[in-house]
Amino acid sequence: MVTWKSIVPLLFLAALVIFEERVSVPSCVIVPRDDDVEESGIESEELKVMMVSNLLLMGSEARYLNVYFRDSYTTKFFRKSFERLKPDMLVVLGDISARGSEFTSGKWLSVLQQFQRILGPFLGLPLHVILGDRDIGECRKLNARSVEWITRNLPGLDSSGSGTFEMSNISFVSLNAVAMLCGNNDLRFSIEKVIERESLDLQAYTKEKEGKVVHDTIGDNNFLNFKWRENLMQSGSGPVLLLHFPLHRTRSSKCGKDVPKGSLFPSPHGHPKIQDNRGHAGPGPYELFQTLPPNATEYIFQALKPRIVFSAHSHEFCDHIHRDGIREVTVPAMTWDARDDPGFIVASFARNRAVTVSQCSLARESRVLMAYGSVLILLISTALIASRHLLMNPVR
Template sequence: MQGVGSVCLSLRYYRPIQFLVLILAFVFYCEFLHYFLVLLWCQWPVLDVKNEDSSVPSGYEPPLKVMILADTHLLGPRKGHWFDKLRREWQMYRAFQSSLAIHSPEAVFVLGDVLDEGMWESGAEFQKDISRFQRMFKTSHNVPQHVLVGNHDIGFHYMMSEEKHKRFEKAFDTPSAKLLRIRNNIFVLVNSMTMEGDSCKLCSEAVNLLKDISWQLKCSQGAIKKMDLPQICETIETFPYTKPILLQHFPMYRLSDSNCSLPDAAPDSEKDIPFRLRIDCLTEEATNQLFDWINPRLVIDGHTHHGCYRVHDNGVPEWTVASFNWRNKRNPTFLLAVFSNNNFAVSQCFLPNEFTVISIYIFGGVFLVFTLLCSRHWFGRRVRSSKSL
């Protein structure tokens, strides 16, 4: 009898431990392993050799692998429940760090709306939230990260101020317009809110910077002939020219998302809603100016929280990247892009669908409850049988 009692006592402790192990296993899968398994399906795109230009001079660098995301919208002190804030930030942290580990990009671009409440925050609140972003989206020292400004970071044109812009520029080295060269690929970064077309101080500053960049690109390309202002290029720094990639927060001018057919495009109920100029996209005039000044081979932007791919009348493709935050999108995405000096390829990567994760948790909960009930039934039968002895 004493031996049976000791066996029952050991079972009493064994079952709760087994139950706890199962709970931890489900949590580990949903919060760690699931991210890796989903992101493993995403692969770097392959450059189409048919598009390679054999006339490009030798000595150019190998293709550059870039990760591009948008609209992280870290909640500030005013909006959202604390659990919602905690949950979304963990999801983004886990997804970003898992993707870095799996794909090893050589550069990362974040296309604005880093914060959700940056346009309202005090200096201390802004610094605190920027520090959170930098911890969550930290990259290794050999992977440069370039962050663009969005309307939630400093406000739309009517809310934007020099003070808000300068503190964001100081945090991320992001002026109103910037030319960036990585492995002989040229990127032009633009503050979309300055493309208003008026004479505001930041708008004039952006236009002057873009004009300077335009001259630098044209001189580097050799597009300015000696008979056309030969002295203009003598004082401008030139470099090996490749067609630029234009990065910004707002999409280029378009009427709506009606022609967007990607899997993460806007739902059908929203696709035909007309875009508001300077709020949802750039004006047609600003779009044409950027095409004229930059002459890009590709445009990549965010802001709408939905994915979109379109080709402009001039043949330039445009990718709009969906929000990286599950608060804005149940199936967030980002881009993996490969750039050679005269070619590019882009692939879209999906993060774990929140519905799938919730379903796994529900299934796990039902399974654990079933296991617990079965173990109690089995344990009760063993105790009754031991008493009969």
């Protein structure tokens, strides 16, 4: 005869399976804007892009906890996000790897294989990946040959780690922001050429629409000297810009007011300071408050006039308006290796040029572990009670 004591473990296991499915579903809310335009843009949605960052994969170097727990949940996060949100494209804003700059080509390939396993249904969608500081290292370790090898294995990047593409009549430009921190570096000069070429193409397109002619005036200008070419395009009329490092902020940011942990706080040195809530991943090659320098930021604004900027690196969500009105959204880390409460964003681009950003949160690792611990304790308690019952009532 089946007793309730024999059914309890099965009920616990069934509850755990249901719990796993529920906690892997993202919770998304539209980010409100003080200067929001009409929300009718949502109705005329043209392109929906899921943006993630800082996956911090270890490939063949992954620890037991990552292989059998964190990676499993990350895979569920991607699968449930795909099923629920139905995005048209996936963008990864750098730091696929946790220590890619130290890896050999063999270890890098294991990271890319791990990445493909985690993506699941996203493998059928357009994908764009940019490089982060953990992927290619700091300036003193930056190697053009290594960067070129990595870019050959990632879609849509040139040998410098930058790329341009178009989806649903929306132009995107991704830049190797790590190289832009360096001084006299060949990669940095290659990034400048990408910016200048894209700037000329945008101006030529604008002038063509107006029936005018644009002349190629590229010279020796770069973002280290402030001698920029005149750009008569309106602010916000350029492409969607994708970066790993955030741009320099010229006024205080409101980031951190609505973020319970790991918030941005002003430091006496003028940089935001990160309240550390990360695990073993560590701060990485660059500190988490690192941004592009002011001159590089102004150079980008002047040359590209971006429609909106998406960045990463800090592990935190941030929605910031720069002084010229350009909006920058910083994407949080999507891994428990970086923070207890991972997340990502979904950007919806409308035909009227409105961009709606949704901030998506994922389950906290501490809560998942607590649930597993509770189930384990209940199972052990049930087993002990059953054993005690058998000792007190032996079968004759």
